[in-house]
Structure formats: structure tokens, C-alpha cells
Amino acid sequence: MMVQTDPIKFLLVDDLADNLVALTALLKRDGLDLHTARSGEEALELMLVHDYALALLDVQMPGMDGFELAEFMRSNERSRHIPIIFVTAGSTDVTKRFRGYEAGAVDFIQKPIEADVLRSKANVFFDLYDQRRQIIAQRDELALLSQALQAADKQKNRFLAVLAHELRNPIAALNAGLNLLARRETSDAVRHIGGAMGRSLKHMARLVDDLLDIARIDQGKISLKAERLNLQDVATFAVETIQPAIDEAGHSLHLDLAPQPIMVVADHARVTQIIGNLIGNAAKYTPKGGEIRVTLREEGSSAILEVADNGIGIPRDQQSRIFGIFEQVDLGGGIKQDGLGVGLALVKQLVELHGGSIALKHSAPGEGSTFEVKLPIDAKPVGKPE
Numbered sequence: 001m002m003v004q005t006d007p008i009k010f011l012l013v014d015d016l017a018d019n020l021v022a023l024t025a026l027l028k029r030d031g032l033d034l035h036t037a038r039s040g041e042e043a044l045e046l047m048l049v050h051d052y053a054l055a056l057l058d059v060q061m062p063g064m065d066g067f068e069l070a071e072f073m074r075s076n077e078r079s080r081h082i083p084i085i086f087v088t089a090g091s092t093d094v095t096k097r098f099r100g101y102e103a104g105a106v107d108f109i110q111k112p113i114e115a116d117v118l119r120s121k122a123n124v125f126f127d128l129y130d131q132r133r134q135i136i137a138q139r140d141e142l143a144l145l146s147q148a149l150q151a152a153d154k155q156k157n158r159f160l161a162v163l164a165h166e167l168r169n170p171i172a173a174l175n176a177g178l179n180l181l182a183r184r185e186t187s188d189a190v191r192h193i194g195g196a197m198g199r200s201l202k203h204m205a206r207l208v209d210d211l212l213d214i215a216r217i218d219q220g221k222i223s224l225k226a227e228r229l230n231l232q233d234v235a236t237f238a239v240e241t242i243q244p245a246i247d248e249a250g251h252s253l254h255l256d257l258a259p260q261p262i263m264v265v266a267d268h269a270r271v272t273q274i275i276g277n278l279i280g281n282a283a284k285y286t287p288k289g290g291e292i293r294v295t296l297r298e299e300g301s302s303a304i305l306e307v308a309d310n311g312i313g314i315p316r317d318q319q320s321r322i323f324g325i326f327e328q329v330d331l332g333g334g335i336k337q338d339g340l341g342v343g344l345a346l347v348k349q350l351v352e353l354h355g356g357s358i359a360l361k362h363s364a365p366g367e368g369s370t371f372e373v374k375l376p377i378d379a380k381p382v383g384k385p386e
Helices: 017-027 038-049 066-075 092-101 115-181 188-218 231-251 270-285 316-321 344-353
Strands: 008-013 032-037 054-060 084-088 103-112 225-232 252-257 264-265 291-299 302-309 357-364 366-374
Touching: 008 017, 008 038, 008 115, 017 032, 017 291, 032 038, 038 066, 054 066, 054 115, 066 084, 066 092, 084 270, 092 103, 103 115, 115 188, 188 344, 225 231, 225 270, 231 252, 231 264, 231 270, 231 291, 231 302, 264 270, 264 366, 270 291, 270 302, 270 344, 270 366, 316 357
Parallel strands: 008 032, 008 054, 054 084, 084 103, 252 291
Antiparallel strands: 225 264, 291 302, 302 366, 357 366
16 A cells, blocks of 8 residues: 655744744654744635644734634635644633634643643644545545456456357357267267266356356346246256256255245246255265255245255355355365356345345355255345346
8 A cells, every 4th residue: 555655734823933933843853844824814825725734823913813813714614624723822711712612722732832742732633644644545545446346347247248158159069069969870988978078068058157147147137037936836846957966966855845835926947046056056065875955934024945965064264255256165175176166156146136145054064054045925026127
């Protein structure tokens, strides 16, 4: 962070030149620029072009005295916030002190001036002004950084959208080619290779679709086809779509759906995507032959969906990162992660588009994970309807 090096300015106002010389000698220090004025009019002119951290005003001056100058300062937007210390040679009665504080004084100093007292009080305002200046500089720098981050985020979204669109065409062409080859009589080895390639292309297509969805949501372009749905029916359909991945991993999938219909106003395809992604995520991070449980119930005005597994779990120090885009936790043990780390980020954004919330209810290494989704019952989603 750049630290501002311009000197801090004090204004000293007294009609006697000797007093100004003495004040200047007492207050002189590194980083402080002392300006002097021998009348109230001269002081006001200086305040029009300079910012001061403190003004020391002599009370008894010919023409405009210190009290009148302070009143002028308080009536001007540029100078009204300058702290004022009055310097007086006479005995200051209560009435004059009251007038001084009413005019904006923070303190009175009697002549003859005690040097240590004056320096101590002046240093307080020097430090306060310097701290305020640093805070303002930090605020401005943070504002610039925020603007830069927003611009970078928009650029990222544009890049993701373009990348995803560009990838869809070659993936579609490769899929078409594989389908043509599959119709021909080929050896078992070729069929095995073709099957592996088909699964990889299907996985790539899903990642591209996730990237497109992330970009659309961030740009506010995703549309929800809101309709009244039976959440049990949607959950059953989502399980059917993800069942091949469950079977391939040898997992046991248990459904515990509330017997009474739970009705929500939502997008069927997107809720299917939410449930399918959570089950798929559980399947991916659960060793073969594991257990996955999907629970659906009603609590108050919310539908509660839980997806639990007995997989590898997530370390506590990494749990706060799991819903960030492109975030992948360190699983340890040489476990390799495929994908880009957009699945849970996408699920979170889709849930929030429906006016709901998602949380990691429980997770620990070796104990598996439980994700909880809350969706409002019979309430219109907050996302842009189609």
C-alpha cells in the first residue's frame, strides 16, 4: 500500500510576528508543515487552498478576533471540521470559554505557553489526522481493488461462456463419430475402447454444461421455468438419472421420502440438477460399495432435502471452501479428483435462485458428509422467471 508522504499542515494565527515565531519553534517536527497568518482574513484565504489538521487561534486580535474567525470557519464547508485550539493571554472567564467552545474549540491554552503541554496536545491532532489520512487511502485502494475484481469476474464469466460454447461443437462431433462406429461390427477391444471414450465424452459434456450454467447465473441470464411440483416425484426422477453412476460404483442408495406430498414452486430440470449433482458428488467421494441416503421431509415453511454418504469426508479446515467455484479440497491419500470444482458452486447458485439455501450439515474425514438443502414450500423462486 502506498503511504502518503505529503506533510501534515497546522495553521497558526496571531497578529504578533514574535508569537508566530515562538509557536513555530515549539511545534516544529518532521512531517509537519506550519503555516502562519497575522489576521483572520489572511487565515481564511489560506483555508481556501489548504487542508489543516489543527488551527491555533489567538483570541485577542484586532479586527476579526479568534472567536469570530472560528465562527467563520464553522460556517464554511471546507474548514468546518478543522480542530481549533484557542491561545489567550488574559484570564478567560466562563462566558468567553463558553463562546469559544460554542464556536468549535476543542481546547484553550493560556499564555505564557507551557511548551510540553502544547507539543503533547498538538501531537494528538497530528497523529489523528495521519491515521485518518491512512484510512482514507486504504478505503480508496480497496475501492479500486473491488472495481478490478468485479471487472475480472465479468471477464472470467465471458471467458467461461465462450470456452463452453466453443467446446460443445467438437464434443458433439466426437459423440456423433462414436455412435457411427458403434453401429459397425467391431471387436470386443474396440467396443471397450469406444465405451471408455463415450463415458469420457459424456463427462466432458457435463462439465461444459456446468460451466455454461455458472456463466449464465453470474450474468443473470439463467431462466427458471417455475411450476408447482411434487418434490418427491422430482427426487425420484433425479435418482433414476444418476442410478447408472451409483450402480457402477456398487453403492447402496436408500430413499427416505416423506409420505405426504411436499409441493414447491420451482424449475423441474434445475431441481433435478440440484439433487442429481449432490448424489453424484456423494457417489464420487465414497469408496466402492458405500452407502448414500437421500432424505426428504417438511419443516415449517421449508422442504428439507438431505444427501448423506459414508465416504471420505471433508477436513474441517477446508469446509468453508467447498461452495467456491473451481475450489477443490485436498483429499489426501493420493485420491485423484476429476472435474473442475464447479459442481457444488453450481448447486449453491441454483438453490439460491429458488430462494433456498444449502449447507454442509456434517462432515469429517472417514465419516462421510451430509448436505442439507432448504427450499421454500409453495413460494415463488427469486430467480428470473422465463
